[in-house]
Amino acid sequence: MSTPAPLVAWRPRLTVRLRMTLSYAGLLVIAGAVVAAVIYGVMRYVPNYPLTAANPRDQTPVPTRGELLDTIVTLSAYALVFLAIVGMAGGWYLAGRMLRPLQEITLAARRAAEGSLDHRIGLTGIKDEFTDLSDTFDEMLDRLQRSFEQYRRFAANASHELRTPHAVMKTMLEVAIADPEHQDVRELARRLQETNQRGIDLVEALLTLASVDNRAVELDPLDLATTARRAVDELRAEATSAGITVTADLEETLVMGNEVLVHQLVTNLGQNGIRHNTGPGGTLSISTRDHRLVVTNTGPVVTPQQAGTLTEPFAKTTGRHTGSHGLGLALVDRIVATHHGRLTLTPNPAGGLTVIAELPAANL
Structure with a gap:
Protein backbone atom coordinates (compact mmCIF):
# COMPACT_ATOMS: atom_id res chain seq x y z
CA MET A 1 0.00 0.00 0.00
CA PRO A 50 -25.28 75.37 21.83
CA LEU A 51 -23.57 77.91 19.62
CA THR A 52 -25.31 81.07 18.41
CA ALA A 53 -24.47 83.48 15.64
CA ALA A 54 -22.78 86.76 16.46
CA ASN A 55 -25.70 88.65 14.88
CA PRO A 56 -29.00 87.73 16.61
CA ARG A 57 -30.84 88.47 13.41
CA ASP A 58 -28.83 85.77 11.63
CA GLN A 59 -30.80 82.56 12.06
CA THR A 60 -28.29 80.34 10.19
CA PRO A 61 -28.01 77.08 12.19
CA LEU A 117 27.25 34.49 -21.28
CA ASP A 118 27.31 37.05 -24.09
CA HIS A 119 24.34 39.11 -22.81
CA ARG A 120 25.15 42.29 -20.88
CA ILE A 121 22.77 44.50 -18.91
CA GLY A 122 24.48 47.86 -19.36
CA LEU A 123 22.15 49.97 -17.22
CA THR A 124 22.42 53.71 -17.82
CA GLY A 125 21.13 56.70 -15.94
CA ILE A 126 21.57 57.86 -12.37
CA LYS A 127 24.14 55.88 -10.40
CA ASP A 128 22.37 53.95 -7.67
CA GLU A 129 22.32 50.50 -6.09
CA PHE A 130 20.82 48.92 -9.22
CA THR A 131 23.44 50.34 -11.58
CA ASP A 132 26.18 49.21 -9.17
CA LEU A 133 24.67 45.72 -9.12
CA SER A 134 24.35 45.77 -12.92
CA ASP A 135 27.98 46.81 -13.43
CA THR A 136 29.17 44.16 -10.96
CA PHE A 137 27.08 41.49 -12.68
CA ASP A 138 28.41 42.49 -16.11
CA GLU A 139 31.98 42.31 -14.81
CA MET A 140 31.26 38.84 -13.41
CA LEU A 141 29.87 37.72 -16.78
CA ASP A 142 32.99 39.09 -18.52
CA ARG A 143 35.24 37.10 -16.21
CA LEU A 144 33.11 33.97 -16.54
CA GLN A 145 33.11 34.22 -20.33
CA ARG A 146 36.88 34.66 -20.44
CA SER A 147 37.33 31.74 -18.02
CA PHE A 148 35.09 29.42 -20.04
CA GLU A 149 36.82 30.38 -23.29
CA GLN A 150 40.22 29.74 -21.71
CA TYR A 151 38.95 26.44 -20.31
CA ARG A 152 37.69 25.30 -23.72
CA ARG A 153 40.97 26.23 -25.39
CA PHE A 154 42.91 24.59 -22.57
CA ALA A 155 40.86 21.38 -22.78
CA ALA A 156 41.21 21.20 -26.56
CA ASN A 157 44.96 21.87 -26.47
CA ALA A 158 45.53 19.48 -23.57
CA SER A 159 43.65 16.75 -25.38
CA HIS A 160 45.75 17.30 -28.48
CA GLU A 161 49.04 17.49 -26.61
CA LEU A 162 48.31 14.36 -24.56
CA ARG A 163 47.20 12.44 -27.63
CA THR A 164 50.29 13.29 -29.69
CA PRO A 165 52.99 11.35 -27.76
CA HIS A 166 50.74 8.31 -27.46
CA ALA A 167 50.00 8.39 -31.18
CA VAL A 168 53.71 8.69 -31.96
CA MET A 169 54.59 5.73 -29.71
CA LYS A 170 51.75 3.68 -31.20
CA THR A 171 53.03 4.37 -34.73
CA MET A 172 56.62 3.45 -33.86
CA LEU A 173 55.51 0.19 -32.21
CA GLU A 174 53.24 -0.72 -35.12
CA VAL A 175 56.11 -0.16 -37.56
CA ALA A 176 58.45 -2.26 -35.39
CA ILE A 177 55.92 -5.09 -35.12
CA ALA A 178 55.27 -5.07 -38.88
CA ASP A 179 58.99 -5.28 -39.78
CA PRO A 180 60.94 -6.41 -36.70
CA GLU A 181 64.00 -7.60 -38.67
CA HIS A 182 64.90 -4.16 -39.99
CA GLN A 183 64.55 -2.26 -36.73
CA ASP A 184 67.35 -0.73 -34.70
CA VAL A 185 66.19 -1.72 -31.23
CA ARG A 186 68.52 0.70 -29.48
CA GLU A 187 67.33 3.67 -31.60
CA LEU A 188 63.69 2.59 -31.20
CA ALA A 189 64.07 2.41 -27.42
CA ARG A 190 65.70 5.85 -27.37
CA ARG A 191 62.90 7.44 -29.38
CA LEU A 192 60.25 5.72 -27.27
CA GLN A 193 61.96 6.99 -24.12
CA GLU A 194 62.05 10.57 -25.43
CA THR A 195 58.39 10.48 -26.46
CA ASN A 196 57.36 8.91 -23.18
CA GLN A 197 59.34 11.53 -21.22
CA ARG A 198 57.57 14.27 -23.15
CA GLY A 199 54.22 12.82 -22.08
CA ILE A 200 55.39 12.59 -18.46
CA ASP A 201 56.62 16.20 -18.50
CA LEU A 202 53.31 17.37 -19.94
CA VAL A 203 51.24 15.53 -17.31
CA GLU A 204 53.43 16.87 -14.51
CA ALA A 205 53.09 20.41 -15.85
CA LEU A 206 49.30 20.05 -16.08
CA LEU A 207 49.13 18.73 -12.52
CA THR A 208 51.33 21.55 -11.24
CA LEU A 209 49.19 24.13 -13.05
CA ALA A 210 46.00 22.68 -11.55
CA SER A 211 47.60 22.53 -8.10
CA VAL A 212 48.52 26.23 -8.19
CA ASP A 213 45.00 27.19 -9.30
CA ASN A 214 43.19 25.16 -6.64
CA ARG A 215 45.10 25.60 -3.41
CA ALA A 216 45.62 28.35 -0.92
CA VAL A 217 49.26 29.38 -0.65
CA GLU A 218 50.92 30.55 2.55
CA LEU A 219 53.29 33.46 1.94
CA ASP A 220 56.32 33.96 4.17
CA PRO A 221 59.21 36.44 4.05
CA LEU A 222 62.06 35.08 1.92
CA ASP A 223 65.13 36.37 0.11
CA LEU A 224 64.40 36.29 -3.61
CA ALA A 225 68.11 36.31 -4.42
CA THR A 226 68.79 33.14 -2.38
CA THR A 227 65.98 31.23 -4.06
CA ALA A 228 67.01 32.48 -7.49
CA ARG A 229 70.66 31.54 -6.90
CA ARG A 230 69.70 27.95 -6.14
CA ALA A 231 67.57 27.74 -9.30
CA VAL A 232 70.32 29.29 -11.44
CA ASP A 233 72.82 26.70 -10.22
CA GLU A 234 70.43 23.96 -11.29
CA LEU A 235 70.01 25.54 -14.74
CA ARG A 236 73.72 25.89 -15.58
CA ALA A 237 74.12 22.30 -16.80
CA GLU A 238 71.28 22.66 -19.35
CA ALA A 239 72.58 26.09 -20.39
CA THR A 240 76.11 24.77 -20.90
CA SER A 241 74.78 21.88 -23.00
CA ALA A 242 72.85 24.35 -25.17
CA GLY A 243 75.77 26.77 -25.48
CA ILE A 244 73.92 29.54 -23.62
CA THR A 245 75.90 31.94 -21.41
CA VAL A 246 74.14 32.58 -18.11
CA THR A 247 74.87 35.70 -16.06
CA ALA A 248 73.34 36.37 -12.65
CA ASP A 249 73.17 39.67 -10.77
CA LEU A 250 71.39 38.65 -7.59
CA GLU A 251 70.91 41.42 -5.06
CA GLU A 252 69.28 40.61 -1.73
CA THR A 253 65.62 41.60 -1.69
CA LEU A 254 62.96 40.35 0.71
CA VAL A 255 59.55 39.41 -0.69
CA MET A 256 56.44 37.67 0.57
CA GLY A 257 56.30 34.32 -1.18
CA ASN A 258 56.13 30.55 -1.10
CA GLU A 259 59.65 29.19 -1.47
CA VAL A 260 58.64 26.15 -3.54
CA LEU A 261 56.58 28.19 -5.98
CA VAL A 262 59.13 31.01 -6.23
CA HIS A 263 61.80 28.41 -7.03
CA GLN A 264 59.50 27.01 -9.72
CA LEU A 265 58.98 30.54 -11.01
CA VAL A 266 62.73 31.16 -11.48
CA THR A 267 63.26 27.68 -12.93
CA ASN A 268 60.49 28.04 -15.51
CA LEU A 269 61.67 31.49 -16.62
CA GLY A 270 65.25 30.23 -16.85
CA GLN A 271 64.27 27.14 -18.85
CA ASN A 272 62.13 29.30 -21.12
CA GLY A 273 65.11 31.61 -21.72
CA ILE A 274 67.38 28.65 -22.53
CA ARG A 275 65.02 26.59 -24.67
CA HIS A 276 63.67 29.52 -26.70
CA ASN A 277 67.06 31.08 -27.33
CA THR A 278 69.14 31.38 -30.51
CA GLY A 279 71.23 28.34 -29.64
CA PRO A 280 75.03 28.33 -29.10
CA GLY A 281 76.25 31.86 -28.45
CA GLY A 282 72.97 33.04 -26.92
CA THR A 283 72.75 34.71 -23.52
CA LEU A 284 70.49 34.53 -20.49
CA SER A 285 70.54 37.16 -17.76
CA ILE A 286 68.82 36.75 -14.38
CA SER A 287 68.76 39.53 -11.78
CA THR A 288 66.92 40.36 -8.55
CA ARG A 289 66.43 43.85 -7.22
CA ASP A 290 63.67 45.84 -5.49
CA HIS A 291 61.48 42.72 -4.94
CA ARG A 292 61.59 42.05 -8.68
CA LEU A 293 62.94 39.14 -10.73
CA VAL A 294 64.15 40.16 -14.19
CA VAL A 295 64.97 37.50 -16.79
CA THR A 296 66.32 38.57 -20.21
CA ASN A 297 67.31 36.23 -23.03
CA THR A 298 68.33 36.45 -26.64
CA GLY A 299 66.23 34.61 -29.20
CA PRO A 300 63.88 34.98 -32.13
CA VAL A 301 62.06 38.28 -32.59
CA VAL A 302 58.77 38.31 -30.69
CA THR A 303 56.05 40.78 -31.65
CA PRO A 304 54.03 42.62 -28.96
CA GLN A 305 50.94 40.68 -30.10
CA GLN A 306 52.75 37.37 -29.59
CA ALA A 307 54.06 38.49 -26.20
CA GLY A 308 50.49 39.18 -25.06
CA THR A 309 49.49 35.54 -25.66
CA LEU A 310 52.54 33.74 -24.27
CA THR A 311 51.02 33.28 -20.81
CA GLU A 312 48.10 31.30 -22.23
CA PRO A 313 48.41 27.52 -21.85
CA PHE A 314 50.09 25.77 -24.81
CA ALA A 315 51.22 29.02 -26.39
CA LYS A 316 54.47 28.38 -28.25
CA THR A 317 57.09 30.47 -30.01
CA THR A 318 59.90 29.53 -32.31
CA GLY A 319 63.10 28.30 -30.75
CA ARG A 320 65.53 25.45 -30.67
CA HIS A 321 63.46 23.42 -28.19
CA THR A 322 60.78 21.92 -30.45
CA GLY A 323 59.46 19.60 -27.71
CA SER A 324 58.12 22.41 -25.55
CA HIS A 325 54.56 21.86 -24.33
CA GLY A 326 53.84 25.59 -23.91
CA LEU A 327 52.95 25.55 -20.21
CA GLY A 328 56.05 27.22 -18.74
CA LEU A 329 54.92 30.84 -18.92
CA ALA A 330 51.31 29.85 -18.15
CA LEU A 331 52.53 28.38 -14.87
CA VAL A 332 54.68 31.48 -14.24
CA ASP A 333 51.61 33.67 -14.73
CA ARG A 334 49.59 31.57 -12.24
CA ILE A 335 52.38 31.67 -9.65
CA VAL A 336 52.72 35.45 -9.88
CA ALA A 337 48.94 35.86 -9.65
CA THR A 338 48.85 33.57 -6.60
CA HIS A 339 51.41 35.86 -4.95
CA HIS A 340 49.32 38.94 -5.84
CA GLY A 341 52.21 40.20 -7.95
CA ARG A 342 52.55 41.52 -11.48
CA LEU A 343 54.08 39.87 -14.56
CA THR A 344 55.34 41.89 -17.52
CA LEU A 345 56.60 40.43 -20.82
CA THR A 346 58.47 42.84 -23.11
CA PRO A 347 59.96 41.81 -26.48
CA ASN A 348 63.58 42.87 -27.00
CA PRO A 349 64.24 44.90 -30.19
CA ALA A 350 67.03 42.55 -31.27
CA GLY A 351 65.06 39.41 -30.40
CA GLY A 352 64.25 37.47 -27.30
CA LEU A 353 62.19 38.48 -24.31
CA THR A 354 62.52 40.38 -21.03
CA VAL A 355 60.26 39.07 -18.27
CA ILE A 356 59.75 41.02 -15.03
CA ALA A 357 58.04 39.25 -12.13
CA GLU A 358 57.24 41.72 -9.36
CA LEU A 359 56.36 40.17 -6.00
CA PRO A 360 54.97 41.88 -2.88
CA ALA A 361 57.68 43.26 -0.62
CA ALA A 362 58.08 41.79 2.85
CA ASN A 363 57.25 44.27 5.58
CA LEU A 364 59.39 43.29 8.53
Missing part, protein backbone atom coordinates in the same frame (compact mmCIF):
# COMPACT_ATOMS: atom_id res chain seq x y z
CA SER A 2 1.52 3.28 -1.09
CA THR A 3 1.89 6.11 1.37
CA PRO A 4 -0.09 9.17 0.33
CA ALA A 5 1.97 12.24 -0.42
CA PRO A 6 1.86 14.82 2.36
CA LEU A 7 -0.41 17.75 1.74
CA VAL A 8 1.39 21.00 1.21
CA ALA A 9 -0.48 24.07 2.28
CA TRP A 10 -0.97 26.51 -0.57
CA ARG A 11 0.62 29.87 0.04
CA PRO A 12 0.03 32.84 -2.23
CA ARG A 13 3.12 34.23 -3.92
CA LEU A 14 3.67 37.80 -2.86
CA THR A 15 5.95 39.45 -5.37
CA VAL A 16 8.27 42.27 -4.37
CA ARG A 17 6.22 44.65 -6.49
CA LEU A 18 2.99 43.68 -4.70
CA ARG A 19 4.62 43.95 -1.28
CA MET A 20 6.03 47.38 -2.13
CA THR A 21 2.59 48.46 -3.38
CA LEU A 22 0.91 47.31 -0.19
CA SER A 23 3.62 49.07 1.82
CA TYR A 24 3.10 52.36 -0.05
CA ALA A 25 -0.68 52.16 0.31
CA GLY A 26 -0.44 51.12 3.97
CA LEU A 27 1.85 54.02 4.85
CA LEU A 28 -0.43 56.46 3.05
CA VAL A 29 -3.52 55.16 4.87
CA ILE A 30 -1.74 55.20 8.23
CA ALA A 31 -0.58 58.78 7.65
CA GLY A 32 -4.14 59.81 6.75
CA ALA A 33 -5.52 58.03 9.80
CA VAL A 34 -3.05 59.82 12.06
CA VAL A 35 -4.05 63.22 10.62
CA ALA A 36 -7.75 62.38 11.03
CA ALA A 37 -7.17 61.24 14.61
CA VAL A 38 -5.34 64.48 15.42
CA ILE A 39 -8.20 66.58 13.99
CA TYR A 40 -10.73 64.45 15.84
CA GLY A 41 -8.83 64.90 19.09
CA VAL A 42 -8.57 68.65 18.65
CA MET A 43 -12.28 68.97 17.90
CA ARG A 44 -13.14 67.27 21.17
CA TYR A 45 -12.00 70.44 22.94
CA VAL A 46 -14.68 72.51 21.18
CA PRO A 47 -17.33 73.60 23.74
CA ASN A 48 -20.40 71.37 23.79
CA TYR A 49 -22.98 74.07 24.59
CA VAL A 62 -24.60 76.44 13.79
CA PRO A 63 -23.48 72.78 14.17
CA THR A 64 -22.78 71.39 17.58
CA ARG A 65 -19.58 69.61 18.58
CA GLY A 66 -21.23 66.23 18.17
CA GLU A 67 -22.33 67.07 14.65
CA LEU A 68 -18.80 68.26 13.78
CA LEU A 69 -17.23 65.06 15.12
CA ASP A 70 -19.70 62.90 13.17
CA THR A 71 -18.86 64.82 9.99
CA ILE A 72 -15.13 64.45 10.61
CA VAL A 73 -15.48 60.69 11.10
CA THR A 74 -17.52 60.29 7.91
CA LEU A 75 -15.20 62.42 5.75
CA SER A 76 -12.14 60.75 7.25
CA ALA A 77 -13.49 57.33 6.28
CA TYR A 78 -14.02 58.48 2.68
CA ALA A 79 -10.58 60.09 2.65
CA LEU A 80 -8.89 56.90 3.90
CA VAL A 81 -10.62 54.84 1.21
CA PHE A 82 -9.48 57.36 -1.40
CA LEU A 83 -5.90 57.30 -0.05
CA ALA A 84 -5.92 53.50 -0.15
CA ILE A 85 -6.96 53.50 -3.82
CA VAL A 86 -4.43 56.18 -4.75
CA GLY A 87 -1.71 54.39 -2.75
CA MET A 88 -2.39 51.05 -4.48
CA ALA A 89 -2.45 52.53 -7.99
CA GLY A 90 0.47 54.90 -7.47
CA GLY A 91 2.46 52.33 -5.51
CA TRP A 92 2.01 49.69 -8.21
CA TYR A 93 3.21 52.13 -10.87
CA LEU A 94 6.19 53.43 -8.85
CA ALA A 95 7.22 49.95 -7.73
CA GLY A 96 7.17 48.78 -11.35
CA ARG A 97 9.44 51.61 -12.42
CA MET A 98 11.80 51.09 -9.49
CA LEU A 99 12.05 47.33 -10.04
CA ARG A 100 12.43 47.42 -13.83
CA PRO A 101 16.27 47.33 -13.61
CA LEU A 102 16.00 44.32 -11.31
CA GLN A 103 13.92 42.53 -13.94
CA GLU A 104 16.66 43.15 -16.51
CA ILE A 105 19.26 41.80 -14.10
CA THR A 106 17.08 38.73 -13.46
CA LEU A 107 16.74 38.16 -17.22
CA ALA A 108 20.52 38.35 -17.66
CA ALA A 109 21.04 35.95 -14.75
CA ARG A 110 18.52 33.51 -16.25
CA ARG A 111 20.31 33.63 -19.60
CA ALA A 112 23.63 33.06 -17.88
CA ALA A 113 22.17 30.07 -16.01
CA GLU A 114 21.09 28.64 -19.38
CA GLY A 115 24.65 28.96 -20.68
CA SER A 116 24.47 32.25 -22.59
